[in-house]
Amino acid sequence: MELTEAMRTMNACRWYRSDPVPDGVFHRAIEAARFAPQGGNRQGVRFVIVRDPEKKRRLGEWYLQPWRESYEAVRAGLRSVPSRSGVEKSVQLGFSDVPKSLEDTNQFAERFGDHPAIVVVCVDPAEVHPTDIDLGRLSIVGGASVYPMAQNLCLALRDQGVATTFTTLLVAYEPQVKELLAIPEQFATACHIVAGYPERGFPRRLRRRPVEELAFVDTFGEPLTAEGEA
Numbered sequence: 676m677e678l679t680e681a682m683r684t685m686n687a688c689r690w691y692r693s694d695p696v697p698d699g700v701f702h703r704a705i706e707a708a709r710f711a712p713q714g715g716n717r718q719g720v721r722f723v724i725v726r727d728p729e730k731k732r733r734l735g736e737w738y739l740q741p742w743r744e745s746y747e748a749v750r751a752g753l754r755s756v757p758s759r760s761g762v763e764k765s766v767q768l769g770f771s772d773v774p775k776s777l778e779d780t781n782q783f784a785e786r787f788g789d790h791p792a793i794v795v796v797c798v799d800p801a802e803v804h805p806t807d808i809d810l811g812r813l814s815i816v817g818g819a820s821v822y823p824m825a826q827n828l829c830l831a832l833r834d835q836g837v838a839t840t841f842t843t844l845l846v847a848y849e850p851q852v853k854e855l856l857a858i859p860e861q862f863a864t865a866c867h868i869v870a871g872y873p874e875r876g877f878p879r880r881l882r883r884r885p886v887e888e889l890a891f892v893d894t895f896g897e898p899l900t901a902e903g904e905a
């Protein structure tokens with residue numbers, strides 16, 4: 676499919692059909708995804724595609740612990756939820772005004788271990804190139820050697836009609852996940868991508884900030900416009 680179309684319609688899918696995604700589809704996706712850039716081209720990323728029902732059940736059990744904490748916090752009005760414009764806002768939620776997207780996300784979480792496949796993205800931290808570790812803040816750069824490939828994987832699956840959801844809540848259970856899947860000691864888990872054929876199709880439109888709010892020219896705050904000079 677056309678690249679821009681894939682980028683604009685690749686959502687976090689909350690509803691999956693039960694039929695499996697064939698190995699060949701994953702193989703084609705990873706064949707394309709592996710061309711993602713990485714610091715120093717060190718190539719420390721690995722994928723484990725989990726289809727085994729018992730293993731998925733365990734992953735689903737673990738996922739639900741941090742999810743239920745987040746969910747209850749949002750429902751209690753302790754955390755912010757995305758508003759229509761995509762901007763987070765803090766709201767006091769009553770029982771009847773929990774946003775539908777939150778309820779969709781909740782049922783997705785409750786069925787986490789039932790979705791067709793969970794792709795565990797692993798990386799050897801010795802092979803990333805974090806140039807920001809001396810700045811006294813959270814390092815962001817290390818992830819840049821992993822997540823472009825994860826995003827490429829999602830796009831390459833989207834290209835083949837497969838929907839995905841990028842998740843990170845389960846990373847808190849890294850020791851248990853590594854033991855379950857025999858992931859070698861030196862690897863860290865970076866995210867868990869749920870994959871399957873969408874039960875409700877792909878969205879026509881995703882809620883995101885307009886370009887003018889997120890891209891600037893020369894000075895932060897000077898919006899990039901479609902009719903700019905260059």
Ligand SMILES: Cc1cc2nc3c(=O)[nH]c(=O)nc-3n(C[C@H](O)[C@H](O)[C@H](O)COP(=O)(O)O)c2cc1C
Pocket residue numbers: 685686687688780783840841842843844845881882
């Ligand atoms: C870094 C990151 C972590 C995320 N972690 C989770 C997660 O643990 N669970 C989940 O249900 N969705 C997770 N998501 C999906 C986001 O909620 C989703 O991308 C966002 O709400 C936009 O959804 P949309 O593309 O359907 O509009 C994560 C996304 C990103 C980029």
